[in-house]
Amino acid sequence: MQPDRLTAWGRPAEPGDRPRVVVIGGGIAGLATGCYAQMSGMDTLILEKHVLPGGYCTAWARDGYLFDYCVDWLSGTGDSGDAAQVWRELGALDGKEIAHFEMFNRVMDETGRAVTFYNDPDRLERHLLDLSPGDAEPIRQLCRYLRGFLNAHPYPILKPPPLKSTREKLGTALATLPLLRLFYRTATTQMADFAQRFQDPLLRRALPNIILQDPVGFPVLPYLYGMARAHNGNAGFPEGGSLGLVRSIEERYTSLGGQLACRARVERVLVENDRAVGVELKNGTRIRADHVVSACDGNTTVNGLLGGAYTSPRVDRLYREMLHEPDNLFPSAVSTYFGIDGPVKTEDPHSTTYLLPPEEGARLFGGLHSTMVVQLFNHYWEGFAPPGKSVIRCTYFSDFDAWKKLRTTNRREYWTTKRRVADFQRGFLERLYPGIDERIEVVDIATPVTAHRYTGNHNGTIFAWKPFSPADDEVTKLINKDRMRLPGLDGFSMTGQWVGMGGLIRAATTGRFVVQFICEELGLPFRPSPSPGGGGRWHREKLGHLPQLDTRALRQLNSRASDETEATADGDSHAA
Incomplete structure (x- = not known):
């Protein structure tokens, strides 16, 4: 984006103008926010401090090699489900092949003995029984849980709970009802505790590493949920990896008329009469907007860009207490x-x-x-x-x-x-x-x-707040109770993993959520639409220039x- 066009955002709004939204941060959440806002009749400008968009979802080049930093697997790579719909709307997988694997991970001990965590529960059960016949009971229980997740429909993620009608909430509850026992048992049993039911020392040590490394404090549910998604072809690796994902969403965003400015570090949010009216960049440039969305680090947003002026007991608990307790951060x-x-x-x-x-x-x-x-x-x-x-x-x-x-x-x-x-x-x-x-x-x-x-990202954390940690309940309320806003501040929202937690699909979903809240505020219809595609097969040149x-x-x-x-x-x- 050219500097003169960036400066043009500083002019006052004129009658008949589309609502203008400035988004701080060009990661997946920021790009998704921009896409959905453009679809819904707003003009958006994404400000990214780095030389390219993506945030943590990125890669970089070295002597012809491309070193991928983020994606190990991506939820929603199949043809059905809410996650797949979000990626279709963002054009994230347009023209791409998806690599699918028959196993989630292999774990090997110091002696060279290994266990392979196949996504197919029947194959997994046979393999584990061959390794440790004496652990038949917990093995069969683990695989029984996994079979249950194969038929579990993912929790709906297209609409924030506060905006759902009574009928929609009832539909969600009825769809979830048959799985309540499975969800309860796997969500209330820590994987570390479940692993202790096994006699085999390799299995006891390996189970918490199914998802590559032990995040500590995770229950059984996310492990088996991920394996089930992979078995159903809905958790694979997209062609082009992390940066390929970003470039595809960026292409969708700019095709919708959105503007992206890199090397644009926001210094503070401009506030007048307790309403966000724009941002000021590090170089002194001021940009006016009807709404400001922060899609960057949560602590930077609350205590940096806003100077700690707009908090609540919940925000204080998160950013003055829980942020400094290691068990709450991934x-x-x-x-x-x-x-x-x-x-x-x-x-x-x-x-x-x-x-x-x-x-x-x-x-x-x-x-x-x-x-x-x-x-x-x-x-x-x-x-x-x-x-x-x-x-x-x-x-x-x-x-x-x-x-x-x-x-x-x-x-x-x-x-x-x-x-x-x-x-x-x-x-x-x-x-x-x-x-x-x-x-x-x-x-x-x-x-x-x-x-x-x-x-x-605070302390270089991968996923911000850790799911299933003490911070989980408080973070959930940022959407369900606070509607992604800070108390006492109008015209401002937060999005991203510091609000929605989880992986890349959750980051993209928060972008969808926040635009729905903004549409409600501005009286605009929320109009998501699938990407038209039409670009043919994806190719490596779409990664664009890669800085050294x-x-x-x-x-x-x-x-x-x-x-x-x-x-x-x-x-x-x-x-x-």
């Missing part, structure tokens, strides 16, 4: 990428969680568990690597504060630590796939601090940790 992660010359010839599945011995787990700086996920990205989409080459990602949940302290107090040691982590992972891959070390061409690592710097970030830092990371004299970069590798 963890942050360290992700290391390896660009490899040649194929990785193996029968290994796309994703494996390795249970590490304590001495190896200790080499993953800041690690929350002695586990590491290894993903073979060519299984997801061949476009992540140049022809004939491969990409592997190694990931582990990590403590933000440890990395933040290191980078703040000793930049040299921060860089050396990153390189040590990458070197350990490189050696680990060499053990898995002998000879691969000499074929590694590019190494790149993103820490929790990297995520915070580029996305603004911190190339000096990358050169230093690719030298081995034994050469510590170069670890003096001021930047941070990656990481949109």
Whole structure:
């Protein structure tokens, strides 16, 4: 977007103008908000501080490789259901092929013994019984629960509960009624407790890692719900990955007439007489609007852009108490990428969680568990690597504060630590796939601090508030009670994972929700419509220009940790 067009938003509204909405943040929630607002007769401007939209849902290029940062699987990739409808309306999957996997994840212990979590409950049951016949009772119970979820219709996500009619609420209740026992049993049983019913030590340790890594505090429900969705073809990996998803929604947004400005950092929300009237950018530019929507970090919104002036007991509990209790936030992660010359010839599945011995787990700086996920990205989409080459990602949940302290107090040691982590992972891959070390061409690592710097997400958290945590009930009320508004402030709404929680589909859904609330306020009809598509098969060129970030830092990371004299970069590798 050109600066003169951006400045044009500063003029006063004229009679007959469409309502103007400014959206702070160009991630999935912000883009979805823009799309639905445009469909419903508004003019929107999305302001994104980074050089490209997407927020946490992104990827970046290194020497011809594409390192994907976000999507492991995407709910709603099938032909039916509310999630699929949202993606159709946003054009997210237009022209794309979807990769589907027969298993959700494999978990392997230190001895090389492994369990594969097949999405098919019959196959899973046979496999688990072969591994541990003595655990027949809990195995059959687990698979019985999984079969129940195969026929469970996803909870409706097209309309916020406060806007539903009595008839719609009754319909939801009746549809849910046959599944109440299944939902209750799996939602009130912690996976960690359920796993203790198994005699086999591998199964006890592996079950909490079905969804790649143990988020701690999750009940059985989300594990089996995800596996059931994958078995039904409604949780796959879209062609183009994270950035491909973003670019498709961006294309839909701009085709609807929406405007996007990158490198536009919002400094504060402009308020007059307790009504949001626009925003002021860091460079001093002021942009007027009829409504302001914040689709960025929740704490930044409440205590930064608004200076803490508009709160409530609920908002205070969330952002002055619960935000600082680690159990309420989804963890942050360290992700290391390896660009490899040649194929990785193996029968290994796309994703494996390795249970590490304590001495190896200790080499993953800041690690929350002695586990590491290894993903073979060519299984997801061949476009992540140049022809004939491969990409592997190694990931582990990590403590933000440890990395933040290191980078703040000793930049040299921060860089050396990153390189040590990458070197350990490189050696680990060499053990898995002998000879691969000499074929590694590019190494790149993103820490929790990297995520915070580029996305603004508090403590670099992946999904913001953790579902099923003490914060869950309070966050739910931000939609059901507060209608995504802050008390005492008109013309302003919040959207995104800090309001709706969950993964990418929940982020997109909050964009749909917030526009429905705005339409109610402005007296406009809410008019969602499916993307017309028509662009033919999706292709890699649709990713557009990919900036090369911190190339000096990358050169230093690719030298081995034994050469510590170069670890003096001021930047941070990656990481949109």
